[in-house]
Structures are given as C-alpha cells and as structure tokens.
Amino acid sequence: MKHKPIKEPVYTRFPMMLIGIFIALYPVICFPVTLKLSDAELPFVPAHGGALTDLCVRSREIVLFALGACLILFWLGERIFPDHPRKSPLLDRKALLPLAGTGLILLCAVVSGIFSLHPELSFWGISSENTGIAAFIGFAALFLAALEGGFSRENLRYITTGATVSGLLCGVMLLIEKTFGQLTDILWHTGESAGTMLLFGNSSACGEFCALLFPFLLACALSEQRNAAAAVQAVSAGAALCTALSSMSSTAFYGMLAEVIALAVFGIIRAAKGKKMPLTRLFIPFAAALPAAALLIFQPGILTAGAGNSVSYSPESSWQLTGAELTESTLRITGKGELLIRIEQDGISLTDERSGETSLLTSSCDTAEIAGITARLDGDILSLDLGYADKLRFARYDGGLGYVGLNGYIQPLEQSAFPELSEYYGMLTGRGYIWLNTLPALRQCIFKGTGAGQLCFYFPQNDIVGALNTHGTANILTDKPHSMYLETALYCGIPALLILLAVTAVVLKRGAAAALGSGAMAGAFASVVGALVMGITNDISVVYIPLAVIFAGILCAHPDNREHAD
Numbered sequence: 004m005k006h007k008p009i010k011e012p013v014y015t016r017f018p019m020m021l022i023g024i025f026i027a028l029y030p031v032i033c034f035p036v037t038l039k040l041s042d043a044e045l046p047f048v049p050a051h052g053g054a055l056t057d058l059c060v061r062s063r064e065i066v067l068f069a070l071g072a073c074l075i076l077f078w079l080g081e082r083i084f085p086d087h088p089r090k091s092p093l094l095d096r097k098a099l100l101p102l103a104g105t106g107l108i109l110l111c112a113v114v115s116g117i118f119s120l121h122p123e124l125s126f127w128g129i130s131s132e133n134t135g136i137a138a139f140i141g142f143a144a145l146f147l148a149a150l151e152g153g154f155s156r157e158n159l160r161y162i163t164t165g166a167t168v169s170g171l172l173c174g175v176m177l178l179i180e181k182t183f184g185q186l187t188d189i190l191w192h193t194g195e196s197a198g199t200m201l202l203f204g205n206s207s208a209c210g211e212f213c214a215l216l217f218p219f220l221l222a223c224a225l226s227e228q229r230n231a232a233a234a235v236q237a238v239s240a241g242a243a244l245c246t247a248l249s250s251m252s253s254t255a256f257y258g259m260l261a262e263v264i265a266l267a268v269f270g271i272i273r274a275a276k277g278k279k280m281p282l283t284r285l286f287i288p289f290a291a292a293l294p295a296a297a298l299l300i301f302q303p304g305i306l307t308a309g310a311g312n313s314v315s316y317s318p319e320s321s322w323q324l325t326g327a328e329l330t331e332s333t334l335r336i337t338g339k340g341e342l343l344i345r346i347e348q349d350g351i352s353l354t355d356e357r358s359g360e361t362s363l364l365t366s367s368c369d370t371a372e373i374a375g376i377t378a379r380l381d382g383d384i385l386s387l388d389l390g391y392a393d394k395l396r397f398a399r400y401d402g403g404l405g406y407v408g409l410n411g412y413i414q415p416l417e418q419s420a421f422p423e424l425s426e427y428y429g430m431l432t433g434r435g436y437i438w439l440n441t442l443p444a445l446r447q448c449i450f451k452g453t454g455a456g457q458l459c460f461y462f463p464q465n466d467i468v469g470a471l472n473t474h475g476t477a478n479i480l481t482d483k484p485h486s487m488y489l490e491t492a493l494y495c496g497i498p499a500l501l502i503l504l505a506v507t508a509v510v511l512k513r514g515a516a517a518a519l520g521s522g523a524m525a526g527a528f529a530s531v532v533g534a535l536v537m538g539i540t541n542d543i544s545v546v547y548i549p550l551a552v553i554f555a556g557i558l559c560a561h562p563d564n565r566e567h568a569d
Contacts, residue, residue, distance in 0.1 A: 012086065012087045014086065015081070015087075015089070015152075016152070016155070016157060016158055016161070017077060018074050018077055018078075018148045018151070018152055019148070019149070019152040019153075019155075019158035019161045019162065020161050021070065021073065021074070022070075022074075022145065022148060022149065022161065022162065022165070022553060023161030023162055023164055023165035024165060025066075025070055025165070025549075026162065026165035026166055026168075026169050026550065026553070027164070027165040027166075027168035027169050027172075028168075028169075028172075029063075029169060029212070029549070029550075030169055030172045030173050030176060030209060030212070031172055031176075032062065032063065032066050033058050033059045033062055033063075034058070034062045035056050035057070035058050035062075036056070036057045036058075036061040036062050036065070037054055037055075037056050037057075038054060038055055038056070038057055038061060038130040039053060039054045040053050040054060040055070040130055041121070041123065041124060043120075043121045043124065043460070044124070044129055044130055044131075045410060045412070046408065046409065046410060046412040046414065047129075047409060047410070047459050047460075047464055047480055047482070048129060048130050048131045048409075048410075048459075048480060048482075049131070049409060049410065049480060050130075050410065055130060055131075057130070057133070060133040060545060060546070061127065061130070061133045063133075063545045063546065064127060064128075064133045064134070064135070064137055064138050064141075064545045065137075067137070067138060067141035067142075067145075067545055067549055068137035068138070068140055068141050070141060070144070070145070071140045071141035071142075071143070071144030071145065072140070072144070074144040074145070074147075074148045075140075075144050078091070078093075078147075078148075078151075091151060092150070092151045092152075092154060092560065093147060093150065093151050098150060098151075098559075100505070100506070100509055101146075101147075101150060101506050101509055101510070101559050102147065102150075104502045104503070104505060104506035104509075105143045105146055105147060105506065106143075107498075107499070107502050108139070108143070108491075108495060108499045108502055108503060108506075109139055109140065109143045111451070111452065111495040111496050111498060111499035111502075112136050112139040112452075112455055112494060112495045112499070113136055114451055115451045115452035115453065115454050115455070115494060115495050115496055116135070116136050116454045116455055118451060118454075119452075119453060119454025119455075119457055120453070120454065120457060120460050121454070121457060121460070122454065124454070124456060124457060125454045125455050125456065125457070127456075128455050128456025129456045129457065129459060129482060131459075131480060131482050132456045132458075132459075132482045132483055133456070133545060134455060134456055134483075134490075134494075134542065134543050134544070134545060135455040135456050136455050138455075138543070138545050139455065139495075141545075141549065142548060142549065142552050145549055145552050145553050145556065146552040146553070146555060146556040146559075147556065148556065149162075149552070149553045149554075149555070149556025149557045149559075149560070150556040150557075150559050150560045151556075151560070152560075153556055153557035153558075153559075153560035154560045159523060159557065162553065162557065163223050163236070163523065166216055166219055166220055166223070166239070167220060167223075167235060167236050167239045168239075169216060169239075170213065170216045170217075170220055170239030170240060170242050170243040171235075171238070171239045171242055173209050173212070173213050173216070173242055173243060173246045174238075174239070174241075174242025174243070174245060174246060174294075175242075176209070176246075177209075177242070177245060177246045177249055181249075209246050209247070209250060210246070210247050210249075210250025210251075210252035210254075210255035211247075211250075211252065211254065211255050211258065211537055211541060211544065211546060211547040212546055212547040212550060213242075213243040213244070213246040213247040213250075213255070214243075214247040214252075214255040214256075214258045214259045214262070214533055214537065214547075215258075215530040215533055215534060215547055215550045215551055215554070216239075216240075216243040216530075216550070217240055217243040217244045217247060217259060217262070217291075218259070218262040218263070218265070218266055218526045218529035218530050218533065219523070219526035219527055219529070219530050219554065220236050220237075220239050220240035220243060220291075220526070221236075221237070221240040221266070221287070221288065221291055221526060222266060222522045222523055222525045222526025222527075222529065223236050223522065223523050223526055224236035224237040224240060224287045224291070225287055225288075225522050226521070226522025226523055233287060237287045237291050238291075240291040241291040241292065241293065241294040241295065242294065244259075244291060244292065244294070244295045245294045245295050247259060248295055253432075254537050254540050254541050255537065257536060257537070258533035258534070258536045258537040259533060261529075261532050261533050261536040262529040262530065262532060262533040263529075265525075265528060265529040265532045265533075266525060266526070266529045269518050269519065269525040269528070269529075270525075272519060273519065273525075276519075317390075318472075320390045321389060321390035321391050321471075321475075322338045322339050322340075322375055322376060322389035322390050322391075323338045323339055323472075324336060324337075324338040324389060324391075324467070324468050324471055324472065325337050325338050325468065326338075326468060327416055327467055327468055328416070329397075329404065329405075329406060329415070329416045331403045331404070332345060332346040332402060332403050332404055333345045333346070333404070334397060334404055336387075338389070339374070339375055340355055340356075340357055340358075340374035340375060340376075341355070341356040341357055341374075342354070342355060342356070342373065342374045342376060343356055344378075344385070344397075344404070346399060346402055346403065346404050347363065349363065349365055350363050350364050350365035350366070350369075350380070351363070351364045351380060351385055351399065351404075352364075353371060353373050353374075353378055355373050355374040357374070358374070360373055360374070362378070364378065364379075364380040364385070366380070367380060367381055367382050368380070368381060375390075376388065376389055383398055383399040383400065384396055384397070384398055384399075384407065385397045385398075385399065385404075389471070391471045391475050391476065392474075392475035392476045393475070393476040393477065393478050395467060395471075395477065398413055400413075406465060406467070408464065408465050408477075409464070409478055409479075409480060414464075414465045415465065416465055416466075416467060417463035417464070417465045417466045418463065418466060418468075419436075419439075419440060419463065419466050419468060419469040420439055420440045420442060420443050420463070421439045421440075421442075422468070422469070424439055425469065425472065427439070428469060428472060428473040429472075429473055431540055433473050433474055434485045434486070434540055436469055436470075436473040436474075437462075437481055437484055437485050438484065438485070438486065438489065440462060440463055440466070440469065440481075441458065441461075441462060441484045441489060441493065443461075444458065444461040444462070444493055445492060445493065445497070447461070448492050448493055448496050448497050449496070449497055450496060450497075450498070451495075451496045452492070452493055452494045452495045452496040452499065453493050453494065454494065455494045455495075456482070456494070457494075458481070458482060458483055458484055458490075458493055458494075459480060459481065459482040461493075462481045462482075464480065464481065465477075483542045484542070485540055485541065485542055486538070486539060486540060486541070486542070487537075487538030487539075487541060487542060487543050487548075488500060488503075488538060488539070490542050490543050491503055491543065494543075507535065507555075509559060510531060510555045510558050510559050511528075511531070511532075511558075513558055513559050514527065514528040514531060514555075514558030514559070515528065517558055518558075524557070524558065527554040527557050527558055528554075528558055530550070530551065530554045531551060531554050531555050531558060534547070534548070534550075534551035534554075
C-alpha cells in the first residue's frame with residue numbers, strides 16, 4: 004500500500020510567518036518611550052529632568068521581548084494542547100547542542116542579573132543602553148524558532164519576503180532623509196537636543212541592519228527562479244547596500260566586505276562543482292550595485308567618514324593633560340605644566356609649580372591665565388579651559404573641592420586602568436580606550452557577569468585624563484564595551500562567552516554545508532559571518548542582532564544540503 008506523505012499543519016508555520024512580519028516591519032517599528040532614570044542611573048545617564056524619551060531602542064527591545072514571549076507560548080501550547088501531535092525539531096538529537104547552549108546563555112544572563120549591583124535594571128538594561136534580560140529572551144526565542152522552522156522551504160519564503168520588504172522600506176527612509184531631513188524629526192518634531200535618543204528610523208542607525216540584509220537579498224535574487232521576484236529582491240538588495248553605505252559606519256563596511264568574500268568563495272566552489280549561474284542572472288549584482296555606485300559618486304568621502312581616530316580636538320593646542328589628583332581641598336593637574344589648585348579662606352588659589360606664579364580667584368566671574376590654562380570662577384563653580392572640546396568644572400563646597408561630572412553630580416576622580424598604553428586609546432574611534440578600561444571588570448565575571456546593561460557602574464566614568472585625550476571631552480558616558488564578545492563575558496560571565504563560541508562553531512559548520520547547496524543559505528551564512536565580524540567592534544544591539552540570530556537559527560536547522568539544493 005502507498006501512503007501519502009504527512010503534511011505539516013498550516014498553523015505550525017505561524018512562528019515563521021510572525022518572524023517574517025517582524026523582519027519586514029522592523030525598520031519602521033518606532034514609538035516614543037519615556038524612561039524615568041533610577042537613582043543609580045542619574046549620575047551617569049545624560050537626561051533632562053531625570054528622564055529621557057527613547058524613540059527607537061527601548062521600543063525595539065519591547066517588541067523583541069513581546070515577540071519572543073509569543074513564540075515561547077506558542078511552542079509550549081503546541082506541546083500541551085497539540086491539534087496534530089508531532090515531534091518538534093528542537094527535541095531532535097541534532098538540536099541538542101544549540102538548544103542547550105542557548106538555554107545556558109540565557110540562564111547565565113538571568114543569574115548574573117539577579118546577583119548584580121542593581122538587579123532592578125537588569126531586565127531592560129540601563130536607559131541609555133537597552134540590552135537587558137528581555138533582549139536575551141527575545142534573541143533566544145528567535146534563534147530557536149528559526150531553528151525549528153527553518154528546515155521548510157515554505158517557511159524560508161516568509162523570511163525572504165520579510166527581508167525584501169525590509170530592504171525596500173530602508174531605501175524609502177533613506178530617500179526621505181536625503182530629500183527632507185531626518186525621519187524622526189519629521190515624524191515627532193524632536194531631536195537629541197531635547198533629550199531624545201535617535202538610534203533607528205534614520206540611515207545612520209540602519210547601517211548594520213542593512214549590512215546583514217544585503218548579502219541575503221543578493222543571494223536570494225541570484226538563486227530565485229522567478230524573474231519578477233528576482234528583480235524585486237535585487238532592487239531591495241541595492242537599497243540595503245545604499246543605506247548601509249550612507250550610514251558611514253566603518254563597522255558596517257567591513258562587515259559587508261567579509262560578506263562579499265564569503266559569497267564569492269561559495270560561488271567559486273559551486274561553480275567548480277558544475278552549478279553554473281544562468282546568464283540571465285548576471286545582471287543582478289550590477290543592478291544591486293548601481294544605486295550604491297551613484298551614491299559614492301555624489302558622496303565620495305562616505306567610506307572614510309566613520310573611520311580613524313576619535314579625537315575631536317587639536318592635540319597641539321590642548322594642554323596635553325597627563326595626570327589629575329583630587330583630594331579634599333586640593334587639585335593637582337599635570338601636562339604641559341604642573342598646576343596646584345587649593346581652597347583658601349579668601350577664594351581659590353592657582354599655583355604654577357614650575358614658574359612659581361600664583362593667582363587668586365576671590366569673587367564670581369574672576370578669570371586668570373596661568374600655566375597655559377584659562378581659569379574662571381562663577382559662584383562656587385571653577386571651570387578650567389585646557390584647550391579641549393569642553394571645559395572641566397569643579398565645585399567649591401564646605402571648604403572642599405569636588406569634580407562636577409555628568410548631569411552635575413559631584414564625583415571622585417578616577418584613573419585609567421592602563422595609562423602606559425594611552426597611545427592606543429584612540430584606536431578604532433576610541434574603542435582602544437574602552438576595551439582597555441573594561442578589562443578589569445572581567446575579574447568579576449569568572450563565574451557570573453556584572454548583569455546585563457551594567458558596565459557603566461564598573462567603567463571609570465570620571466577618568467578625565469583618558470576621556471579628554473581620547474574624545475576631547477570628559478562629558479561622555481561609556482555604557483557598553485563596543486564588542487559583542489567582551490559584552491557577553493561582562494554581562495553573562497566568561498562561561499557564557501565560551502558557550503556562545505561553541506554554538507557559533509556549530510552554526511558555521513552546519514551553515515557551510517547548507518550554503519553549498521542553496522543560494523539563499525549562502526546569503527544567510529554570509530550575513531552571520533558579517534555579524535560576527537561586526538561583533539568585534541560592535542555591541543549586542545537590538546538594532547541588528549535579531550536578524551543575525553534568525554539567520555543563525557535557519558543555518559543551524561540545515562545540517563545537510565539536500566532539501567534546498569538549487
């Protein structure tokens with residue numbers, strides 16, 4: 004007797020339908036969320052009146068968490084109340100390692116958050132960073148849902164369609180911004196000067212997201228059998244490429260460079276195996292690259308705008324600060340000179356210890372030029388102009404002297420972790436400074452992390468010497484380490500980083516096999532490679548990491564290349 008193959012019930016496609024819609028609408032899902040800062044955040048997070056309005060990142064984390072919760076509830080509901088009993092691919096032996104690894108990373112994030120300095124901030128992360136336990140739940144749910152459903156050709160179409168729509172939307176937003184100005188200004192008539200964070204809905208924030216869309220859409224267009232669909236995917240790939248380049252993000256550029264290399268390698272291997280591309284498809288890479296070429300012609304400096312050193316002042320004209328020591332009533336700063344500042348009964352005295360010159364500021368609006376520094380007293384606030392982008396401010400109170408940090412809070416001065424390596428601070432737009440001063444916090448992370456989104460409480464925020472020489476200003480918050488790998492170790496613990504690397508190895512191994520048999524899978528593999536490259540200098544961001552984990556889940560569901568062979 005012949006038996007018809009059992010078809011999967013249509014309702015089992017719901018998770019991948021939902022993920023496809025999520026990808027399609029992600030560029031335009033923005034709504035204002037007003038965040039009231041906690042007492043722990045107030046000294047560090049720039050805000051107006053103790054609150055800030057986040058248009059794009061917290062709203063994105065909320066949507067990501069809600070989607071993750073829906074996917075988890077659907078999976079549990081299907082196990083508890085199955086209409087058509089079936090064995091979930093997640094319960095298959097081949098899914099054991101990625102399933103266990105994902106669960107352990109999430110467990111590490113939760114445990115680290117519970118036992119962190121400020122557990123109340125761990126779920127959503129601090130207001131300026133927005134990568135908390137909620138985001139990790141969303142990442143885990145997306146990865147496992149894609150792993151469970153990514154083996155189906157029908158399910159893959161939902162992802163392809165969502166990515167195509169998303170690329171076109173990003174292209175439309177780019178056109179609007181090039182023509183009329185920042186999209187967020189148009190929609191909400193607000194800007195960062197009003198205490199609003201603008202991190203998505205504009206080309207400068209879509210860079211990494213579109214860098215992951217581009218290779219997947221290009222590969223889909225090259226392998227698509229329907230000419231009309233291939234043309235639309237090629238246009239969408241071109242729009243994503245333009246948006247990524249227009250973001251002027253060097254990280255996105257190097258990520259796309261790695262992606263193009265990965266696609267070229269798979270193309271060469273497939274050609275060597277006799278899988279030649281139809282001549283009618285050769286126009287697609289040129290069609291996708293044409294808008295980007297036009298963009299580069301009109302903006303030739305776009306590729307170098309985001310690269311290089313972060314220094315935003317003239318080192319030659321600055322005081323070249325090398326040290327700062329603040330005690331209860333004295334401040335000693337060293338650089339081109341040695342200046343000793345003391346609280347006196349009649350005012351504030353400034354002494355150039357090399358020349359012996361002394362000045363006394365006794366009343367409000369007094370100004371003095373000494374040792375190449377301009378000092379001004381306004382009431383009880385002493386400001387020092389050392390030739391950097393911003394002045395240093397110190398407050399006189401109860402016979403003492405205190406440093407006025409971000410948001411006006413009096414803070415103790417802190418020192419760089421590795422001052423002897425200060426020549427590397429400006430590397431990769433200031434990431435050298437951030438990485439080196441983040442390393443001491445890893446001592447807290449041997450078994451558990453600091454808690455999601457809580458680096459700012461471990462970083463020397465009031466290291467005025469390092470901050471001024473790196474950024475030209477000390478009025479800056481460092482709330483993330485600018486490295487996905489370092490951030491995983493910090494937030495979840497070093498064991499979580501090792502687990503992440505193990506899961507990544509599985510994804511790449513299975514993905515490489517799938518990519519040799521399918522053009523779409525080659526695009527997903529290239530996107531994951533791009534995300535891994537960008538992760539060297541970029542954080543775990545709710546802006547683009549969701550797309551990377553979706554592609555990783557799809558790749559992990561394809562241990563061989565039989566079903567999706569072109």
